[in-house]
Amino acid sequence: MGMKGSSDLLIGQYVLGWHDAGFIKLLAFTSLLSINAAYAQQNEENGAEEAAMIPSLPTLTVSARGGNTLEDPRELPFGMTLVSGKEIEERGLMSVEDVLRATPGVDVNSSGGANVSSLYIRGGGALYPMSMDDTSVAVNLNGSPISSRHISLGNLDVESIDVLKGSQGTLFGGLAEAGAINITTRKPTRQLEGYLRGEYGQEGKHLVAGAFGGPLTDQLSGRIAIQQSSFDYPITNLQTGDPVSEPDLLAVRGSLMWDVTPDTSVLVSAERQKARYMGENIVLRPYGDKPVMDVSPDIYDDSHKTVKRSSLQIDHEFDAGQFTAVTSYTDGFNTSPVVYDRLIQISRTGNPNATEYWQVQESHERVLTQDLRLSSLPGADTFWVGGVSLLHSDRSYDNPRNTYGTSNAQFRDFTTKRYGFYGETTLPLARDWTLTAGLRHTWDSKTYDATYHSGGTVVGESESLDDHFITGRVGLTYALTPEVNVYSMFSRGYNPGGFQDYANAPGSASYRAATSESAELGFKYSMEDLRLTMNGALFYTDIEDNHLLSYDSSTYAVSAVNADTRSMGVELQASWQFDNGLTLSGDVSYIDSKITTDVFNIGDGDVHAGNRVPDVPRWSGHLALTYQRQISPFLGLSSPLLNARLDYHYQGTRPADPQNSFDLGAYNKIDMRLGLGSGNSEWYVWGRNLLDEHYDLYGYFAPPSTHYGAPAQGRVLGLGVNYTF
Template identity: 55%
Template sequence: MPSCYPVSSGRSDGHAEPHPLYRKPRTTGMVAMALSLGVSLQAGLASEAKAQQNQGGSASEDLVGTQGRAIALPTMTVTARRIEEDPKDIPFSVTVLDGKEIEQKGNYSLEEVLRSTPGVSVNTSGGANVSSISIRGVGALYPLSMDDASVVVNLDGSPVNPRNLSLGILDLEQVEVLKGPQGTLFGGLGGAGAINLTTRKPTRHVEGYVQGEYGEDHQHRMAAAVGGPLSEQFSGRLAVQQSAYDYPITNRQTGEPLSEPDFLGVRGSLLWDIQPETSALFSVEYDHSRHMGENIVLKPYGDDPEIDLTPGVYDYSKKNMKRYSLEVNHEFENSQITSVTSYSDTYNISPVFFDRMVYQSMMGVPSEYWRDQEVSENVFTQDLRVSSLPGANLFWVAGASALYSERGYDHPRVGGASGIVYPGTSQYRDFTTQRYGVYGEVTVPVIEDLKVTAGVRHTLDLKTYDATYTARGVSVQDSGDLSDNFTTGRLGVSYAVTPEANIYATFSRGYNPGGYQDYAETAGDAEYKAGSIYSGEVGMKSEFLNKRLRLDASAFVTKVQDNYMIDSKGVSSFVLNADTRSVGGELAASWRVADALTLEGGVSYISAVIQDDVNATQGGAVKAGNHVPDVPEWSGKVSAIFNKSLPRIGFLPSPELNARLDYTYVGERPADVQNHYDLDAYHKVDTRIGIAQSGVELYVWGRNLVGDHYDLYGFYDVASATKYGAPAPGRAFGLGFSATF
């Protein structure tokens, strides 16, 4: 849901005030995909085993590729429990997305990456500061507060606000999606899960890349990185990326795209090998976006989504994030100590508009209504831990963490068409959060092949809130403070059925502390209460055919007590609470079919329902049995990756063909907690085909080949029966170039 509530430019923090004139069961597709994947796997395995038997071999023998190397899937490691591990040894579900794959798929932001991950849902209106994530149907039912971290996002071991998902992806090594409560190791929150982002680090040899893309709708991206030794003890890495695209929305007044958002990201890293057992990694990052805003578009969109607004409304919109981090590691004979310190400074300003078309539908008048949003946030974090070494038979970790944040979420100005400012209406809000925690987790071998995992964390949460609400020239003060102590953790057991296959069962408790929402407009409406999460998961992780086939399966049930949601009508906002329950299962597979071909796929089924009747709502009654918004019952993806050496082509002595095809399915899902209507299911197909020679590649790409402007979110105004949302980009084609060294 878009946050249609003001933000402050009358602050004394040095940010200039912008000029008031803004010129310048529907499961057919998913079932078919799952059946196709299953039939292909079975048929392929059977035919391969038969072929080997005909040749006098066995299905368990190593197969060798055309270039003399064994055919196997790449080895994976994850840092889901703060040290490097094989994901097969972790007693909960982890989805690993390789950074190279993310680049090849042409994702512009982390938001896009997560949207194509089965079991993960993203609600966004297209702005730079409004993303909300849920995993397996668990998370805030609408974006509530920048302090709400139902899903924790960690960048190189330190938390970043999930509201920064719209920023560009810069020089990533991999993304890990940890499903189920992760409150033990990640800041005391993470009741729905966690997302770990790992960036590429400086190396002791010179290496890097350059990449450029250009396509329809002015989509373009330029990226480069270089790293290597600076001296005997120091290594460095510098990465930069710039990208831009046209909004998939036409402004009826100009006939041109509503805006052209662009992004710039720069990161520098310095690694100091102090001695063989001790190292320090210092990183500085700057991210900047412009011309983004929350999109409120009257539905249905049609083939050419339109909006009717004063031109140039997003000209002053921008978001800046500066981030500094220091990681120090020291390795002992049987353990290691790690300190991670980070500081971030984020500033965002943008308008929220009801255009003439939406306002006409809601109010009967062809006018405009807008509000500024101005957001600032400063966050300091510290984590200190001692743990076992990677690969140790006994895993253990113990540590302490601290977080301090100050933020403002303000709506300083309200206006109408042609930049007219309505006097005497504003909201200014200031928040602080202090969070302290101690934690530990251990995995102990009980008997041969059987391990027990136990983890616990205790957290102290302290929050304050001060606000001034002004309506028609009359100001009202509001304030509050709260504290909370809570314990989270998990208990699990895993059993190695064979050296290649593990089964596991885990029970976890998560917690979402209470706090103060960003969108309150009157005194007394800001506070919301805490919620508790209880989750059970059973699953299997396995590798077959000499590590050519990886298969993971899981089933889960999660209950949330006092899940919170925003209840909205027009621009008014209130907090409600309701219990929810989520039940489902997931299947993921990777199969190295042959030397040149790899198939990957995943499917997720989630039944997420609200369990309480909530009648005192502005947007209509919420009934027990309603489905949780934004969560499809079925979602999934299938990818085919083909890499093959070719004979000489002209002046290319040894070219290689690189091709991939990606299909994503997202089923129907409710637009709101009242279940007024469903957002349509969609199918998204992307492709990339290139010819490479000696690290240099030319390629063509196509994205969203089906072409549908699927929904990024949906909203329903009950008084006028108006539906609006934000459309995703349509079909686009382009060219690209990359070179690695």
């Protein structure tokens, strides 16, 4: 069954052909090395005047409330983690998922595939997402919402990724009861600039990336970015002795900025990302030193995901405010088998002659979004914003065939129409006090049409749902000193009800909406020169009717249920830059997150009140040491720059499932990067997961005795080169 009646929503669909990956790699690396060699010679001739200097500390701003308004994060009454594009590149964080896994207080459940992920912030989030339309964490790309199912795709030419903690439903609508992720990509500028970067490492790891942009005419600027990468899954196929799959990703984006007048600009962007051979990994635990699967060699050959996105942003500045209109259209398609290999089947059934079982999943979505807003000018004494938004989605989620053919196929079509209006302000109450208050009203309309095949029987089902809800927040900030703000925030969130993706019988699709109330008390400190910053918060979140899928591993039947949860905890972040080029930064999070209601007679076991929320550890933390310093000339380099980075991440023990059948072990992850720069060029060596731990990406228990999950990549070492201009 295909998508219904959405081609009229297309606002600039485009087609970018799939180029041969080997040709791209050869061309990019050849160009990169040629330019690098030419520049090295020029640098030797020009001497130390052309040498790179240690950068000064920038002014820290963030666009946490959308639009073009940049604010000091110290003034915002909620916690956040800001990850710059430079940090993303230096740490080798290839996808948004990688960034989130490396952020304490944020947790991800994924199987290594391109289309399945669960997100938690501060322990809040759907226990298991019901559908592609179900998440408690909103993900926004350049001001427009995208599905959280796309976080496995590549970080293409990213300026920053901001993690906004606590309910963000006021400005980001439903699907943000636990927080929001803001992804900002680099835009065209009036200066000629760009970069070329290449990396090569063990386990099939390689990356080729580049971007180029600048003025085209007096009023028009452009930028194009491309990135191609691949890696080997850390799982050996017993039938071949090779990696079970070797995913390959290609991403391209083009942008045009038209400065119509000094007060008006238009930004047009189009991108395409494609991932091939990314499958959902279901691996029998324990993994041992060399995780293995026993599957057909070509099982992932047809797996691919393509996401095409077009956007149009119009900005105009008035004397008293600014207007922003953002329109986006996303077309995404994914197909991949869910495979239970021979080892899993033997463990589950006790039959030594069992064979693998697989079921194909196909999803297709077309989403149009529109946001119109008026807001205060940057630097205004009183921040205010008001706007309207709409979302129209047509999508499908089908199981057209499995190991035994097409006799048990399921076809499901969904539509979602969501409209809302919102407003928020931050205004001074007294000399040292400010008030933040926001409110949003949303209307939600959904339909569901399905056809279930069972043997020779075909059953249809049609349902609809209409809902409206209010989300909002109110907070106070007090300037204790010129360097220290303390704040409190109370928020109400909402995660709409709907129809789950995996229903295989009438009456099993619908689920109720979840509501949340959260409170936060925190402080933010920064020295005037930003050499020392420190933030901390206490938080509490209560979620009623959180979303939980019930899965029966013996029959593969899935149903939707709800359960209440609550989370409380504390987090602390700090960064200190010394005068000698050394920077020490770190953050730590403690979360106590529990299920507070009993849920009986479901899938693979009862869920009891008092069980811990799956995937959420009590303790997680990150520590980073970075060092930049010019060193004495050598090897003909007149003024080389040493650039070193060491990252340590700790993830505590966490439950694998809502039943708390078993725990996923704690792990320690150490990454390093050591670079030597001269002028605009840098050569570096890197190492990731130096302790070589195959920690779990997720885990699950299938009664009576089968444990499975997906192992993370072990130790990988490699080389890289980067040239900027």
